[in-house]
Structure formats: structure tokens, C-alpha cells
Amino acid sequence: MPRIVRHVLLILLPVVGAFAILPSVYGNQLLLFNFMIFMTLAQGLNIIYGFTGYLPFGYVGFFGAGAYGFSLMVIHLHAPPLIALMVGGSAAVALAVLLTPLFRLSGAYFSIANLAAALAVFQVVSNPNLESVTKGPYGISLSGVFDPALAYGTALAVLAATIGLVIYLRNSHFGMALKAIREDPISASMAGINVVRERVIAWLLSALVAGLAGGVFAWYVSVFYPETVFSVEFTIFAIVFALFGGNATVTGPILGVVILYGIYNAVGISTPQYFQLLYGALIMGLVMFLPNGLASLLQRWGIDVP
Amino acid sequence: MFTYSLLAGLLFGLYFSLIGLGLNLVFGVMRIVNLAHGDFLMLGAFLAFWLFTLFALNPVPAIAIAFLAFAIVGLPLYYLLVPRLLRAKDPEMLSFILFFGLSQVIEAVTTIAFGTSERSIPGDQLGHAVAVVAGFFAGHKVDTGPVELLGQTFPASWVASGVASGCAVLLVYLYLYRTRLGYLTRAVMDNREEAIATGINVHRVSAVAFGIGLGLAAAAGVFAPFMLGSITPAMGAEVTVTSFAVIVIGSLGNPLGTVLGGIVYGISYVFMQSYYSSWANLLPYVLLIAILLVRPSGLLGRRVRRA
């Protein structure tokens, strides 16, 4: 059967199934929800970094934009949650469109500029002068639409869609074109690939994923401060999970999240510093010895990793 | 208020020039993005703090100690991390991630060792030093405490850090333009491949530059408790982004550019704080993005980065 269907059956269905069933056996739904969010973010980062080689160090900016887009719709326009979620996603995409000029910059400059952009959005959102619009630094409270069960289900849908998207990328011309651009943009454009357009599409898709994740997150927790949804921790975790598992694969980020975030919750939550140490050392080790993640190790042994 | 902002901005900006100097050197020579720069600054600050708390050592000698200690640390660290990195396919991006990992490690270790509470050093410590030096030049005893400049009073520590930054810039300039090693460093900064071809031991030159870069960061860190407020292990990240803004504004590879970049940043920041204080923190990020998009080679630019 076609590869794409095989991937869907092997990866998408089990993951979605697991998260659908687990809440009935494991009480801490918030933890499962966090797993899903990080998995979504890692896949989103995978789209832009794994497939195009640009590392958005300010990835959390889209997450926060989505969260605030959702919240502002609910607070000011009393929109129903699903509509507000669409708006949240669009807010993130709008931000991404605004930042497309950054693609003129090369690697490291792009990353730093992107980080600066995310921090700038955070400063704007949390500014006390904008309190009447964004509630400034005093945080958002969305008690009106509080519905953890529905939010959980929506998060699951977002995760499913994201994994589906990455499976599609892995098996399509578009995905291959992106990888070609990553390897050598000049040769790629000579082969007829519209480098700029493909890259921008990937960028927007990646931002959309983060925006939807942010909106759902806002819905689920319903009380948060600007620094919660703009925390650089989201970017760090997403990068580490994606790096660890392996870029440009579907299973890489999933593996990364399950293993690393799992360990974090089992061990690290009471000793976050030791965990930060471990993560830092892991990043350094990965870069020096295994820059393409765990999946590349499996690939080296001849296993075709989806 | 205008005069105050201008002068305060100048002093504050000079401090950021000092911070950016080390980063500029490292990037210019090795094209490596040292995301851990702010964390080395933090380590220098903690070194000064512990020297003061445990040995009642005035921060002024701590500057020299911090510089030497981290310059020496920088040499083996270079050889450990960089040569392997430069052999990879995309050294710039990978260096980015690698040093990011290093910054996390440094932050974690420091937090485990010292805890996250804020530390600080009493302001009159630098005041003593300034008073001694000023008294020496004035010929009579000078009061410790705030310093008066052009009718505005500033904390003594601000003046001290301004003077120290000026000295550091001068020393770096002398190193680059008057010593043989500095001459070789400039060659490597200009074109690495050609330097290798000419037989220059690029690794040695780079290692020394790296060490100096870290040393400068640590030395700047000694002033951090006075200029930035209390120090915590997590302060490094924000300092790193701001120092990037400074060196990018000023243009890479040019120490004078960093001075200019620092002053531009400092004056803008202090003016923002005086007139629109709640938006002041937005400034470094907006400046950084604006410069990168409008004039990526910086104000004194020579080098252009295009994707």
C-alpha cells in the first residue's frame, strides 16, 4: 500500500488513539495535555527547521500570538471558542507574514532576529499601557469558556492534523523540495523550485501549528500571564525534542517528546535545575556527535524511519 | 531631565559597549555565535560577588581577576568545542545551538550551586575606588558617594564603569593594531581561508581571541551588580540578546563599531526610560530587527550577510 497510508496507520492512529484513551485511565489530564502541546510544537518546529534548515529561536512568539488571539476574541467579542481558535491561528500566521523579510538573513542572524521579534511581541502584549486591550502584565482569565474536556479534544484534533501534515510533507514533492532548499538553495532554484515561495509556505504552516497550539493552550488553562505563553521554555523544549528525535522525520519529534518530556515529568519536575543541566549537556552532545538526532542513528543502521 | 538622560545614556551605553566588545571579537574571528556570552558575564558578576562577600575584596581588582580567570578558561574551552564544530557542514547554525546548550549548562550549574535568589554588592564599593582616583587627580580628598558631572549627579559606579569601558576599548584597540598577535587576528577576521593559506596558526589566534572575548565578558560582569541591578543565574539570556543588538548596530568585526553601537543603544534606552518608561524594554529588540532589515552591515558596516 502507498507509503503515506502506511505511515498514517503506523504513526498517526496509535498516537491519537493513545491520547484519546489515556485520560480515562490516568487522572492527571493536564499532564497529558502538555504532552500533546509539546508534541504539536515539536512537529511544527520540525516543519521549518527539519525541512528548511532555518531555526526560529523565537518560535514561542507564534504560540503566544495564538494564545492572545484566542483570548482577545473571547474577552472582547465573546466569540465561541472554536471561532476564537481560528482567529488565534490566523494571528500567528499574520505575525509570520510580518516576519517574512527576516528570510533575507542567513542562519544565525535569522534566529536571533526571530528571537528578538518574539521578545518584542511579548513586550508589546505585556505592556501596562495596553492593559485595556491585552490586560497587560496582569494576565488573562477566561473563566467564561472554561471547558477542559472540549479543549482536550480540540488539542487532540490539532495534534492529529499536525502529524498528518508532517506525514504529507515527508511523502510529497513539496517536502522534497523543502529538503532540497535546505541542502543547497542555489541548486534547488536552478532545478526549478521556487525557493522563496516554498519556504514562505513552510514558514506560515509552521506558525499556524504553533498558533493553534497556543489558542488551545489558552482555552485549556484559562488563567495565564504573558510570560507563561511567551516563555522561552517552549522554544527550548521544542528544539530539543525535535533535535533529539531527528529532523525531517515524523517519528523523530514524537520520540523526542515521549522520551525527554516523559523523563522530565517523572524526574525533573521536582529538580528542574538538574534537568536543565541534562538538557544543556544533551544539546551539546547532540550537536557534537549526533547532529541529526536519534532517527539518524537508526537510519545509519539501515532502518527507514518515517 | 534631558541632560541627565544624555549623560546617563552615555555612561550606560559605554557599559554595553564593553559587553559587546567580547562578543564582537569572537564573532568576527570565528564566525561563531556565542549564545553563552551573557552567561559568562553572569559568572564574572558572581565571581566579583563572592570575592567581595568572602574576602571583602573591592570590585576593582576583581575586574582584572575576572578577566584573567576567564581568558584562561577560554583557551581549553575553545580547543574542546570549536575545531570539531568547524568541520561540520553548517558550523554557524550548529555553533548557535551548541553554545545555547552551553548557556543552559552554565545557568543550571550556577543555579544548583548558588540558588536563584538575587545578589548584589553595595554601591559604595566602587565609590571608594572612584574617590581614591579622583582624589589623586584633584589633589585633595574627595567624598565617596554620587559623582557630579555637568550639574547632574550619578552613582559613582556608573562613572567607574564608563571609565573602565573606555580603558577596555583602548586596550583592545592596542591589542588589535599594535601587537603581532592582534595583527594576525585581524587577518583571520578578514578572511579565514586566506589566513590559513598564508600559514597563520588560525586555531591559536582564534583560541586567544576566544579567551579574550570571554575575559571581557567576565570583566563586564563585575560591573553588572551596579549597572544592571541585582544578579541572578538567569540574567544571562537577556544580556546576550542585548549585546547582539549592540554589535549588530555597530557592525561586526570593528571594535569602534561596538562602541558606537553601545552608545546608540544606551542613549536610546535611557531616553526611552525617561520619557516612555514602560516601553523601554521593547527598544533593543526593535532596534535589532530594524538594523538587520534596513542596514544589516551596521552603522559602520563592512560585512554584509545575505541568505
Add this chain to the structure above:
Amino acid sequence: MTRLAILAALLASLTTAAVRAADAPAEIKLGTLYASSGRFASISMPVHDGLKLWIDQKNADGGVYVKAFNKKIPLKLIAYDDQSNTATAATLYNQLITQDKVDVLIADSGSVLTSIAVPIARDHKMLLIDQTGTGANFFTPDNPYIALMADPVSSVWPKPLADFLTHDGPGLGIKRVAMLYATNDFTGTQANTVRKLIKESNSGVEIVFDEGVPTETSNYTVLLNNIRASNPDAVLHLGYASNDIAFLRNVQDSGIKFKFLFCIYPGVETELLEKNLGRKALDYVFTYVTSSGMAYKNEFGMSLKEYKDAWQKKYADSKVEFGFNSIAGYTTGLVLEKALSVATSLDQLELRKAIFSLSGNLKTLDGTFELDANGGQIGEFTPVGQFVPGEGDHLKLLTLWPHDLASGKPVYPRP
């Protein structure tokens, strides 16, 4: 025959009592969070240590008397470290409820770390024992699952300060007030209340400088110059302990002398500030007089002196300072103790009823415990006072407002 009946009745009541006692849990599980690091550590650790002191005291005595089971049951504390991180706190609160299945949920200290718990407690229908979170929007009529233990709610707390400025201020020559505050739930709300009360007072006092800065601000040098440029008669700085420390330090370094300077934490955490700044920095500073500086008459639990002695003994070499927050933690314990001794079951709404029944009647070292209809604390209020140099090298805290509690006259302008 009657003897048999009496014996039967006695046996029956004994067995029901035995059965009830057998129903009783082996321990009462108290779940809470604390911040060992980060910006809320300075207010969280003392509260946590105060709570622990109460728990250890009760357990040494065999436990706390629970009326629902008519016996003393020992207490078990399940506590996690949230490191001042709100996202971590949310996960941990959830853990306490869903995995550890605690009987009583106690929030971490401070409005920010409490705010996360409000929807979680409500969703799981658990009563949130709010120790010091005073954000006014926690207490709404549609949420019964919250009660504030120790601090006055922030829409009420700064009233003595505003009253002092508007009543005594003009007489002293105070017309222009500068207010600098940190933008977070706690001090932001305090600033809003002060602003509102001054505006409504029509006393001629006006606010000439009004700025909010991020709570992370640690360098006030330029801001101080801005304040000075507005030529104020009185300066109010509303921030957390770390903000107060940085602010007062910068005031010292820049050599500026304000005629009147008010900060919150010199009164709330006197020892902490003295340790970080030295005694001189607090000279002539105005502040709140909290229960750590004023001995209320206690009808339940230890008195201020007894508690302070117990604290010094237990935490002799701890780095945590004694202050208002350490009293807050202990007060939480006292309220719980009294509530458990009257509650007819451990059901959450039943506990709420028990706690509300104490309102107005419970007098502890922290003052009178009194709740408004939504669970906000309105009983324990803090007068305004001023630190003046005392004998030897000590600071004396004079109470200045309200007048019926005053112990001295304000020193204005500062010498």
C-alpha cells in the same frame, strides 16, 4: 430489663462510635506548593515554614481534632516546589488533586501563584485555601471554592495609606504624590486602590507621577531621576521585596533624599530588608505596620512573642527571615484547626461552611479573621507607620494612622 436496654444502647453507641472512628482516615492530607527560588521565593518560603511549624506542633500533640470523626488525626503535608513558575504550579496543583488526592488544597503564597489554582480548584470542586493571594478578581459570587486566610484583600488593604495621605497629608504639607508600582496582580491592585481613593477624597492631594514598571525591574536609577524631576512631596513605591530592596539601594547610591518615602516590604519583611540594605536605608521610611510589628491580642493559638520564640527555635539556622509572611502561614494553620474542629465532614463545601462560621469570631496573633461574602479577607488590616532611629542601633516602628492606634507623630520632611 432496663439494665439490658441500657447495656444494649451503650453497646450500640459504642459500636457506631467505633465504626465512625474506623471510617476516619489515618491522616489528613494537606496539599500545597512553595517557591524555593525565583521572584516569589521571598514571600513563599516564610509562609510555607509557618504552615510547617503549625503542622509539626499539632503532630507532636497527636494530630488535629477533627469533629467529623470525633478524634485527633495526624496531618500529612504533601508539598511540591513550583520555583515561582506559573506553568509548573498549574501542573503541580493538578497533581495534588488528581494523583495525591489531598483532603485540603492550600495555595502557594502571593496572588500570581494563587491565581492559577483558582480555576483548577473550581473545576475539581475543591476548596482553595488561599493563604496570601489578595487579587480582588479571585473572589467572585459564582465561585464558592475559595477563602482567603491571612492578608487583607488588595482592594481594601491600602485604605490606611490613602486615608493617611488624604487626612494627615495636607496638614503636613503633602500635596504632590509620586507613585511607582510593579505591574502584577498584587501591587498593581494596590496602586489602583490608592489612586482611586486619593481621587475620590477631594483633599487637594494629587498624583503627579504615576508609573508602572515590570516586576523584574532591578535598576531604578533613571526612574529615580524622573521621580525627582516631578518634584513630589511624597513618594510611594509599591513592589515586591526584591523591588523594594533594589529601589532603596538605588536611592542610597544616587544620593537622592525624598521628603517622604513609603514602601510595602520594610513593614512586611523587616528582617529581610534590614539584612540586605542595612539599618540606615530604612531610616524615616513609611510602611505598613503588620502583625509582625504589632502584637494583637490572640484568643486562639500562640501569641506573637510565643510564635516568634518557637520560630527562632525551630528555624535557628535557616536563611528564611521571620516576618509577616511567616505569621500568615501559621494563621492558615490556625484557621484550618478551628474549622476542622467544627466541620461535620471533610466534604469541601462543608469545610467552607465551617471556615465561614469563624468569620468575625476568630482572633489570632494576626488580628481578627473576617471574610466577606465571596471569601475575601477583610478583618486583618495594617496601619501605616514610620521607622525612626531608636536606642542603640535599632529601628523603632511608630504607628501613625489610624489615630486611635498611633504611638507617635510622623517625622516629615525627613531630616
